[in-house]
Amino acid sequence: MEIVRGRSVLKRTAVGRLQYYEKEEPSVVRRQVEDTERELSRYERALEQAEKELEALYERALGEAGADSAAVFMGHRMLLKDEEYRNSVTRAITGERVNAAFAVETVGDELCRLFLEMEDEYLRARAADIRDVSDRLLRILEEEEKGGGRCGRGPALSEPVILAARDLAPSETVLLDKKKILGFVTEQGSANSHTAILARTMEIPALVSVPVAREWDGRLAAIDGEEGILYVDPDPETLERLKEKKARQEEAARLLLEIRDLPDVTRDGTRVELYANIGGPEDVEAVLGSRGAGVGLFRSEFLYLEKETYPTEDELFSAYRQTAERMGGREVVIRTLDIGADKTADYFGIEKEANPAMGFRALRICLKRPEIFHTQLRAIYRASAYGKVSVMFPMVASLWEVEEAKAMALQVREELEREGIPMGHVDLGIMIETPAAAILSGELAEKVDFFSIGTNDLTQYTLAADRQNDRLDDFYDPRHPAVLRLIAYVAENAQKAGIRAGICGELAADPSLTEVFLKMGIRELSVSPSFLLPLRKRIREICLEETENDQGV
Known part of the structure; x- marks a missing residue:
């Protein structure tokens, strides 16, 4: 049995098989282009598609987690419309005569670097938003060249699992199929991140700051959200104890519905x-x-x-x-x-x-x-x-x-x-x-x-x-x-x-x-x-x- 400590996002228990998720990074190659107008048109279409995806994510997040949590996608849409960002990409395409994907990646990397060098922590955190928006555009541009694909989707889950990943973006979190996600553990992130807030509101057991290992894929695991512990290959006694804890938590959730119509009054x-x-x-x-x-x-x-x-x-x-x-x-x-x-x-x-x-x-x-x-x-x-x-x-x-x-x-x-x-x-x-x-x-x-x-x-x-x-x-x-x-x-x-x-x-x-x-x-x-x-x-x-x-x- 392997015992790994992390930071709990939700004090719930989950038991199931681990699925290791590695984000597929877009492959960008610099190409010189003669028809810059075509590349500008591709970039504009990518912007339109990204905005549609973010609108859909916002609407889904409204239903899954409420307006407060959904606001992160409103922020991504505003970044997408940022004049400095858009003009920098346009100048790279027309001035350097490069393909749209390379221009997006270059500008995104440069803006991320600038924000990461800033003293203010809030502004440094904006680098992650810039990266998320740039990655979305890159995937759309890549899929356009391939004739369509799975742009904007989260991890593919074939059965109920505990997801293990280096990190999950808010967009990936809100797209998780609640019928197939038992919980998740990530190496990056904090208990106050946008992803953590979404997980809490969606009532998904989760741990962050966990040193995730690729070899966990397919192994039985249990999340103890009350203690902030992940058990990989739990022994029979631990597994039984956590299953009982999970049953108690589910019963408590059921009983909550019975008090829905009771007044908010103390015993005295x-x-x-x-x-x-x-x-x-x-x-x-x-x-x-x-x-x-x-x-x-x-x-x-x-x-x-x-x-x-x-x-x-x-x-x-x-x-x-x-x-x-x-x-x-x-x-x-x-x-x-x-x-x-x-x-x-x-x-x-x-x-x-x-x-x-x-x-x-x-x-x-x-x-x-x-x-x-x-x-x-x-x-x-x-x-x-x-x-x-x-x-x-x-x-x-x-x-x-x-x-x-x-x-x-x-x-x-x-x-x-x-x-x-x-x-x-x-x-x-x-x-x-x-x-x-x-x-x-x-x-x-x-x-x-x-x-x-x-x-x-x-x-x-x-x-x-x-x-x-x-x-x-x-x-x-x-x-x-x-x-x-x-x-x-x-x-x-x-x-x-x-x-x-x-x-x-x-x-x-x-x-x-x-x-x-x-x-x-x-x-x-x-x-x-x-x-x-x-x-x-x-x-x-x-x-x-x-x-x-x-x-x-």
């Missing part, structure tokens, strides 16, 4: 509002299917990322109205756009920054470009006539930002009233994502109706650890005492001011912290729809009175 009667995070109207069915109390975070930036230019007021209004109506009176909290950092749209014309996570993003863009903010606020207030709609401002760091945002919201409300457009009541809230906002939460609580604590950004800013940096996995700790103390401080100030405070970051879905948060006074948790039922189960197991008595309170 404390009510908790369990909300869901969504990226668009298409996610509402998953929320309703798990009986979510409402939408705690509508990531409205996805309505911008899927467009090639600014969405109109009516386009935004349509998405917000659909969501509000389908939620049937349940609250829908719409976060104003959080463009910037790892979510960019070329048409915003934002200059490249050395540290985009701490740069021109979110509310800062809205305050500096009021015309964009104005359009979105009008759409939100118009939608409030069709359901319970609230608005939330992201990336707040000071009091004046909130005052300015509220003034613009009031201006929009008065404007719509003059036009005779119907509206409902709209609560105004802010996200607590910066240490500055947490420290100022006492003063901020006097200016808004609610807080929503975004633990992902709050963690990275508190610990000065970029959450996109794979090398900082050991340093990026959402359970760090400093992060938890800030959350407790925010909850305390919210209670003093008589406003509600919830958590909408990834930490909200951690069942080991649910009791901790409830003891802090947190009564609202907003998570991805797939986490609603497990969290409901955890809430119904807790008795706050018992824990207080245990502590002598």
Whole structure:
């Protein structure tokens, strides 16, 4: 028996035969061409085909993993349209008179090298996206010469297996046949990578940072996601133990469905509002299917990322109205756009920054470009006539930002009233994502109706650890005492001011912290729809009175 440790992506168990997957790299040869117009036409057709493939991947990811996870393919589409990238390939074809495939590979390699040399970790990570987009174009060009083929497909699986690979791209992950993929292990990647996030949302047991061996192909193996261990050729005792663990996990998943219609109440009667995070109207069915109390975070930036230019007021209004109506009176909290950092749209014309996570993003863009903010606020207030709609401002760091945002919201409300457009009541809230906002939460609580604590950004800013940096996995700790103390401080100030405070970051879905948060006074948790039922189960197991008595309170 071979025991190999890795990093767990999902705390699930898988047992089956290993299949080693080696990505087929395109073979590119430099050729001098006389007809550069023909090569330019081939390149343009490849761009069109790649965009179609990415659109299909985005739609599939929406169904498999939701809008948040699908956003990676929106990012790939934007890279595909990047003027610098496209013009560099075109110049190589016409200036050096080389074939399109060689031009794509050369430009892709050069851009990857430039990004890898940058100091900022986020920008270095963009090299992988450039490589993925370039490889897609290369495969399309290669298959065109061969007369068609299997462009854009993932690993071919003939039977249910545990896949072993050096790495899996997000596109390969979302294309995995869920009837035939038992789990996967990869040598590269991190627990916070796009591939890992997709695996979690698709509920595929997986380990990363595993030294994968080609000779494992065809051998029996088991993934223990709870312990982060891969067993190759497990002995009978280990195999039986892991099969029993897998059966227990499957039974637990079945039992979760039995509590779908039960209230989110602790054993001693404390009510908790369990909300869901969504990226668009298409996610509402998953929320309703798990009986979510409402939408705690509508990531409205996805309505911008899927467009090639600014969405109109009516386009935004349509998405917000659909969501509000389908939620049937349940609250829908719409976060104003959080463009910037790892979510960019070329048409915003934002200059490249050395540290985009701490740069021109979110509310800062809205305050500096009021015309964009104005359009979105009008759409939100118009939608409030069709359901319970609230608005939330992201990336707040000071009091004046909130005052300015509220003034613009009031201006929009008065404007719509003059036009005779119907509206409902709209609560105004802010996200607590910066240490500055947490420290100022006492003063901020006097200016808004609610807080929503975004633990992902709050963690990275508190610990000065970029959450996109794979090398900082050991340093990026959402359970760090400093992060938890800030959350407790925010909850305390919210209670003093008589406003509600919830958590909408990834930490909200951690069942080991649910009791901790409830003891802090947190009564609202907003998570991805797939986490609603497990969290409901955890809430119904807790008795706050018992824990207080245990502590002598």
